[in-house]
Amino acid sequence: MKDLNDALAEGQADATEAFLESLPELAAGETFRFACHPQVPCFNACCSDLTLMLTPYDVLRLRRALGVSSADFLTHFAHRVTIPDSGFPMPRLKMREERQKRCPFVSAEGCKVYGNRPGACRTYPLGRASRLDEAGNVMEQFFVVREPHCQGFEEEANWDAAAWLADQELAVYNAANDRYMRLMALARGKGARLTSKQEQMVWLALYQPDAFQDFIAKMDLFRLVEIDEGRKAAVAADEEAALAFGLDWLELAFFGIEEGLRRKRPPRPDAD
Numbered sequence: 553m554k555d556l557n558d559a560l561a562e563g564q565a566d567a568t569e570a571f572l573e574s575l576p577e578l579a580a581g582e583t584f585r586f587a588c589h590p591q592v593p594c595f596n597a598c599c600s601d602l603t604l605m606l607t608p609y610d611v612l613r614l615r616r617a618l619g620v621s622s623a624d625f626l627t628h629f630a631h632r633v634t635i636p637d638s639g640f641p642m643p644r645l646k647m648r649e650e651r652q653k654r655c656p657f658v659s660a661e662g663c664k665v666y667g668n669r670p671g672a673c674r675t676y677p678l679g680r681a682s683r684l685d686e687a688g689n690v691m692e693q694f695f696v697v698r699e700p701h702c703q704g705f706e707e708e709a710n711w712d713a714a715a716w717l718a719d720q721e722l723a724v725y726n727a728a729n730d731r732y733m734r735l736m737a738l739a740r741g742k743g744a745r746l747t748s749k750q751e752q753m754v755w756l757a758l759y760q761p762d763a764f765q766d767f768i769a770k771m772d773l774f775r776l777v778e779i780d781e782g783r784k785a786a787v788a789a790d791e792e793a794a795l796a797f798g799l800d801w802l803e804l805a806f807f808g809i810e811e812g813l814r815r816k817r818p819p820r821p822d823a824d
C-alpha cells in the first residue's frame with residue numbers, strides 16, 4: 553500500500569497524497585482485475601524488503617495473534633521511528649536480517665499471520681487516500697497501484713473498491729486507522745511536535761493497549777473524566793475499547809477536545 557504507509561514513513565502526508573493522485577483514480581463502481589493466491593508466479597514476491605509502518609490497530613491484531621505482549625511484540629518485531637513533521641512515534645516492521653530481507657511472517661505457504669495481517673497488506677493493490685470533510689465525515693478516494701513485479705493483474709477476478717475492501721475485511725482497520733490519522737492531523741494542524749513526554753504517552757496508549765489498561769488502573773485515570781460504568785468495564789476488559797479510550801484520552805489531554813471524553817469538572821459551589 554502506498555498511502556498511509558509511505559505517508560507515515562516519510563512523515564509527509566502531502567507527498568503521499570500527491571503520489572496517489574498521480575495514479576489513475578478508481579471511480580465508484582469502476583473495476584480492476586486482480587487476484588493473489590499461491591498459484592500466481594510471483595507468489596510471496598512482495599513480502600520482502602518493505603517499509604511497512606504499523607498502525608496501532610495493526611499491532612493490536614498482530615500481537616494478539618502471536619500471543620505475546622505488545623511490549624514483546626514491539627521489541628522483537630519493530631523498529632521505533634519518529635514521524636518527522638509531528639514527532640509521533642510509530643513502529644516499522646523489522647524485516648529478517650538476511651540478503652532478501654523477507655518479512656518475518658512470510659513462509660513458503662504464504663503469510664503466517666494472514667487472518668491478522670496489517671491493513672497495508674490487505675489494501676494492496678489499492679491505494680486509499682482519506683480526508684475529513686468540514687462536517688468531520690471521512691472522504692475516501694481509491695487508486696490502483698500497479699507494481700511491475702505483481703502478476704496478480706493478469707488474473708480474471710474483477711473487483712470494485714467496495715468489494716475489495718469487504719473481501720479483505722478492511723472496514724475495521726480503516727475505521728481505527730482513520731481515527732489515528734485524525735489525531736496526527738490535529739497535531740500537524742497545531743504545527744508543534746509532540747514533546748518527549750507526549751511521545752511516550754502515545755507509545756503506551758496507542759501501541760500497547762494491554763499495558764495501557766494497567767496504567768489506567770494504576771493511575772486511576774477514570775477519576776479524571778466522565779465515563780459510565782459500561783465503558784469503564786469495556787476498557788478494562790477489551791483492547792479495542794482501550795485503544796478507543798486511548799485515542800479519546802490523547803485528544804483530550806493534548807488538544808482539549810471533548811468529543812469522545814469529557815473532563816470531569818468539580819461541582820459548582822452553589823450546586824445542591
Ligand code: SF4
Binds near residue numbers: 598599656658662663
Ligand atoms: S505480514 Fe504477511 S502479507 Fe504482510 S508482508 Fe508480511 S508476510 Fe506479506
Ligand code: SF4
Binds near residue numbers: 705
Ligand atoms: S506480487 Fe502481487 S500477485 Fe504476487 S504475491 Fe504479491 S500481491 Fe500477490
